Amino acid sequence: KAGVTQTPRYLIKTRGQQVTLSCSPISGHRSVSWYQQTPGQGLQFLFEYFSETQRNKGNFPGRFSGRQFSNSRSEMNVSTLELGDSALYLCASSLARGDRSTDTQYFGPGTRLTVL
Amino acid sequence: AQTVTQSQPEMSVQEAETVTLSCTYDTSESDYYLFWYKQPPSRQMILVIRQEAYKQQNATENRFSVNFQKAAKSFSLKISDSQLGDAAMYFCARNNAGNMLTFGGGTRLMVKP
Numbered sequence: 001k002a003g004v005t006q007t008p009r010y011l012i013k014t015r016g017q018q019v020t021l022s023c024s025p026i027s028g029h030r031s032v033s034w035y036q037q038t039p040g041q042g043l044q045f046l047f048e049y050f051s052e053t054q055r056n057k058g059n060f061p062g063r064f065s066g067r068q069f070s071n072s073r074s075e076m077n078v079s080t081l082e083l084g085d086s087a088l089y090l091c092a093s094s095l096a097r098g099d100r101s102t103d104t105q106y107f108g109p110g111t112r113l114t115v116l
Numbered sequence: 117a118q119t120v121t122q123s124q125p126e127m128s129v130q131e132a133e134t135v136t137l138s139c140t141y142d143t144s145e146s147d148y149y150l151f152w153y154k155q156p157p158s159r160q161m162i163l164v165i166r167q168e169a170y171k172q173q174n175a176t177e178n179r180f181s182v183n184f185q186k187a188a189k190s191f192s193l194k195i196s197d198s199q200l201g202d203a204a205m206y207f208c209a210r211n212n213a214g215n216m217l218t219f220g221g222g223t224r225l226m227v228k229p
Contacts, residue, residue, distance in 0.1 A: 031215055043207065043219040056216055088159055096215045104151070105217060107161035 002027065004093050004108035012114045018079040021111045025072050025093030031055075032074040033105060034066060037088040046089075049074050050096055078113075086115045122208055122220035129198045130228050136183075137193045137223045139208030146170075149211045150184070150191045155222075156204040164206070167191065195225075203227045 005024045013019050025032050034046040045058040049068035066076040072093075078085055092105035120141045129135035141150070152164040167175045167184050174182050179199075183192045191210075195202055208220040 033215060033217075035217075042221050043209075043217075045216045045218070048215050050215075058216070090161060092161075092217075094215065103215070104163060104166055105215070106163065107153075109158070109160045112159075 004091060004106055006089075006091050006108040006111050008111060009109065010112045010114075012116065013081050014116050015081055015083060017081050018077065019081060019113060021076045021089055021091075021113075023074045023076070023091030023093075023108060025074070025091075026106055029093035029095055029106075030072050031094045031096030031103070032068060032072065033092045033094075034074070034076050035090040035092065036060075037090060037110070038086075043090070046076070048096075081115045083115050086113060088112050120208055120210055120218050120220040122206075122223050124223045125221070126224045126226070128226045128228060129195070131198055131200060133198055134194060134196045135198055135225065137195075137206050137208075137225065139191045139193070139220055141189050141191065141208070141210050141218075141220075143189065143210065150182075151209045151211075151217070152180070152182070152191075152193045153207045153209060153219075154202075154204045155207060161207070165193065198227050200227050200229060 007022045031050045033048040035043050037043045048056040052068045063079045068074045088110045090110045091108045094103040094105045096103050148169045150167045154162045154164050165175050165177045165180050179196045181194045205222045207222050209217045
């Protein structure tokens with residue numbers, strides 16, 4: 001099976017712009033989670049989508065949003081970009097058959113976002 | 117907040133030797149899962165090993181094994197016969213309700229030839 005894919009791999013934006021990142025999960029996986037990785041804060045959970053519904057959300061401002069399509073592909077959007085949004089954004093997929101899931105999450109290669 | 121702590125920011129091991137990476141965690145739950153992920157310079161997070169908290173037997177995957185001490189909330193990773201390709205950042209993580217992973221700060225492992 002193909003792994004989790006993320007596009008684009010690299011992005012450079014300026015402050016105030018918005019950006020959309022895309023994630024395609026492993027075939028058959030219905031849960032997609034997003035994480036932000038920065039040197040200062042480490043890996044932090046953004047949100048999780050399951051069957052086109054946001055099921056869980058981390059502690060991030062409303063500028064960070066996402067959605068999931070019927071084919072389980074997910075997009076994440078950041079509006080009004082700030083310098084501090086520069087990070088590696090990782091997407092992970094899992095079967096996640098229940099809300100209290102024990103299924104392993106498999107990660108994509110990430111999108112490196114730089115905000116100037 | 118339920119946290120995961122990796123007390124060793126950096127570790128070094130000689131090729132072919134054994135190294136142990138430490139991880140402790142905080143939880144009020146009795147049923148949970150623990151993971152070790154590896155992140156090489158390519159930045160791709162790769163699952164190394166997974167441990168179910170209800171299982172007493174420590175998980176093993178080839179050269180990788182864990183020492184899971186549930187009462188102490190400790191979950192260390194042992195890498196045997198270290199190889200140059202093992203050099204990477206290693207993250208310990210536990211799952212929370214809602215399919216959310218909480219990660220430790222990571223340990224950078226260097227392997228000396």
